[in-house]
Amino acid sequence: MDLTYIFQQVLNALSLGSMLALLAVGYTMIYGVLGLINFAHGEVFMIGAFTAMYAITGLGFPLPIALILAIIASVLAGVLLERFCYRPVQGSGDITLFITSLAASIGIRSLFVMLFGSRSMQFPMPKYLQGIRFWGDILITDLNLIIFVFTVIITLILSFFIKNTKLGIAMRGVSYNKQTAEAMGINSTSIIVATFVIGSALAAVAGVAWGLQYGNVRPAMGYHPGISGFIAAVLGGIGNISGAAISGFLLGVGQVLFVAFLPSVYSGFRPLFVWIVLFIILFYKPTGLFRSNIKWE
Amino acid sequence: MKLTENHSDNFFKNRKKYTLVILFIFFILLFILSNSLSGYYYRILLLFGINVILTLSLNITNGYANIFSLGHGGLMLAGGYTTALLTLPVEFKANTLSLPLWLEQAQVPFIFSIILAGIVAMIVGLTILLPAFRLKGHYFILASLGINIIMINIAENVRPITNGATGLRGAPPYTNIWWIFGIAIFLIYLIWTLLTARFGRAIKAIGKDQGLAEAMGVNSAKYKAYAFMISSFFTGVGGALWTHLILTISPSSFDLLVVFQIIMMLVIGGVSSISGSILGAAIITAILEILQPL
Numbered sequence: 001m002d003l004t005y006i007f008q009q010v011l012n013a014l015s016l017g018s019m020l021a022l023l024a025v026g027y028t029m030i031y032g033v034l035g036l037i038n039f040a041h042g043e044v045f046m047i048g049a050f051t052a053m054y055a056i057t058g059l060g061f062p063l064p065i066a067l068i069l070a071i072i073a074s075v076l077a078g079v080l081l082e083r084f085c086y087r088p089v090q091g092s093g094d095i096t097l098f099i100t101s102l103a104a105s106i107g108i109r110s111l112f113v114m115l116f117g118s119r120s121m122q123f124p125m126p127k128y129l130q131g132i133r134f135w136g137d138i139l140i141t142d143l144n145l146i147i148f149v150f151t152v153i154i155t156l157i158l159s160f161f162i163k164n165t166k167l168g169i170a171m172r173g174v175s176y177n178k179q180t181a182e183a184m185g186i187n188s189t190s191i192i193v194a195t196f197v198i199g200s201a202l203a204a205v206a207g208v209a210w211g212l213q214y215g216n217v218r219p220a221m222g223y224h225p226g227i228s229g230f231i232a233a234v235l236g237g238i239g240n241i242s243g244a245a246i247s248g249f250l251l252g253v254g255q256v257l258f259v260a261f262l263p264s265v266y267s268g269f270r271p272l273f274v275w276i277v278l279f280i281i282l283f284y285k286p287t288g289l290f291r292s293n294i295k296w297e
Numbered sequence: 298m299k300l301t302e303n304h305s306d307n308f309f310k311n312r313k314k315y316t317l318v319i320l321f322i323f324f325i326l327l328f329i330l331s332n333s334l335s336g337y338y339y340r341i342l343l344l345f346g347i348n349v350i351l352t353l354s355l356n357i358t359n360g361y362a363n364i365f366s367l368g369h370g371g372l373m374l375a376g377g378y379t380t381a382l383l384t385l386p387v388e389f390k391a392n393t394l395s396l397p398l399w400l401e402q403a404q405v406p407f408i409f410s411i412i413l414a415g416i417v418a419m420i421v422g423l424t425i426l427l428p429a430f431r432l433k434g435h436y437f438i439l440a441s442l443g444i445n446i447i448m449i450n451i452a453e454n455v456r457p458i459t460n461g462a463t464g465l466r467g468a469p470p471y472t473n474i475w476w477i478f479g480i481a482i483f484l485i486y487l488i489w490t491l492l493t494a495r496f497g498r499a500i501k502a503i504g505k506d507q508g509l510a511e512a513m514g515v516n517s518a519k520y521k522a523y524a525f526m527i528s529s530f531f532t533g534v535g536g537a538l539w540t541h542l543i544l545t546i547s548p549s550s551f552d553l554l555v556v557f558q559i560i561m562m563l564v565i566g567g568v569s570s571i572s573g574s575i576l577g578a579a580i581i582t583a584i585l586e587i588l589q590p591l
Contacts (some may be wrong), residue, residue: 036435094365094434095359095568098365099564102553106554266454275443278439279443282429283428283431286432
């Protein structure tokens with residue numbers, strides 16, 4: 001249990017952390033503007049991974065085009081979800097919104113089980129991503145590095161966008177106080193749609209990264225990452241993009257280290273880690289680790 | 298100011314005279330049904346009864362007290378595994394599990410095993426949820442979802458006790474129409490009486506407006522914990538009855554889908570209503586059975 005081992009584990013965890021960070025950013029934005037836990041976000045993530053898988057194996061496209069197709073499919077799914085599931089029930093109370101999102105999630109998952117079966121399907125990895133590098137005793141896979149760099153760049157661009165552009169400011173306005181934002185002449189409906197577009201695109205990127213990293217996709221794949229992503233969003237302070245990304249990385253790295261330090265018999269307890277962290281942090285700081293951007297009543 | 302609605306008091310008083318008569322007719326009906334129904338329909342009737350128990354106990358928290366919990370699947374799991382471990386045949390326990398001797402030899406009568414199942418579910422609910430009572434709104438919902446995932450995860454990974462994802466097989470088929478509907482009627486009576494008592498007025502007030510209730514002197518933390526205890530006890534009992542009906546349980550049979558079905562029964566029948574819970578349980582049980590072959 002030396003320092004090299006720990007560092008190696010942290011590096012291995014970077015890709016999982018990146019995926020959770022991307023999901024958490026999407027969650028935090030959608031929760032911010034709509035005030036609902038979008039359980040179907042994990043399914044949007046799964047749709048992205050499936051589209052990329054099908055584009056590569058079925059249609060023979062290269063990975064970048066598959067990624068773009070995955071983003072298109074996920075964005076479409078996100079926008080349709082917003083239009084047909086969440087918009088009709090807007091303003092009808094927490095529990096209704098909650099049940100709607102849970103129902104959407106279970107419905108999409110069951111649809112994919114019906115169409116593709118519930119078993120895992122292989123996600124092919126192109127040759128140019130399979131390289132590995134050595135840095136002293138530490139081994140780094142190219143894929144891990146690329147996913148990490150990609151995520152950091154996306155998060156930085158997105159936080160710049162949210163801070164400085166007009167659309168970003170409008171999004172923050174709607175998530176802070178919808179009525180006032182509307183009174184200032186902001187069309188909240190189109191802002192919500194824009195938020196879903198961005199969040200779903202990020203989920204698609206995370207889905208493709210997941211497929212590449214773990215080599216398979218299945219209809220139920222979105223459940224645990226989706227919930228971990230939401231926990232990361234809560235810990236990061238709702239509406240806080242960089243907070244969500246940082247907590248996503250913390251949870252991903254923490255999960256892997258949690259398993260690395262326990263005997264291998266207990267490796268199945270990995271999903272427990274996020275819950276333990278959630279309970280401990282929320283108990284002492286119910287508003288999350290970082291400053292949130294929603295109004296607390 | 299009194300927190301009760303006076304007309305409902307009178308309503309209950311007048312009804313009390315007829316309650317015994319109605320109960321008598323009901324039990325005769327049950328007797329006829331238990332002798333006339335064939336295996337499949339009898340089973341659906343039993344499932345309906347268990348769903349009534351689960352929905353009613355969820356109604357105490359998610360309906361009256363307005364603490365929206367998604368964790369009741371985990372509590373059912375706690376109850377189900379408790380009763381299964383206490384009543385499974387000794388050979389099965391000796392061959393597949395490695396339990397302490399007293400638990401391996403345990404053959405507890407049904408009544409005690411379901412009561413213990415309820416108590417274990419209550420303890421699980423309290424240990425996980427007491428810290429979560431600090432949270433509000435969606436954060437509480439998320440934390441309660443945690444109970445579900447944590448319990449399933451534990452059941453999948455503590456192989457010596459729970460046999461992992463394969464689950465436990467061969468629980469004795471103790472559940473019958475009398476147990477289920479007896480407990481259901483007891484639960485209905487309990488909720489009915491509690492609702493008109495101080496406890497019920499307090500949790501209804503908390504459910505409507507927690508801040509106002511606290512300002513009126515209601516100790517909201519105490520009553521919410523009581524409501525959650527009663528609810529998790531009967532959820533554990535429901536899970537135990539379910540185990541002795543289905544006979545084979547595995548961690549995945551208590552996942553979010555089960556909770557979602559109970560929440561649907563609750564919402565379709567109408568939140569915060571006893572008859573609504575029963576009606577919702579009937580409708581969803583029927584729909585699920587009709588859709589089964591599809």
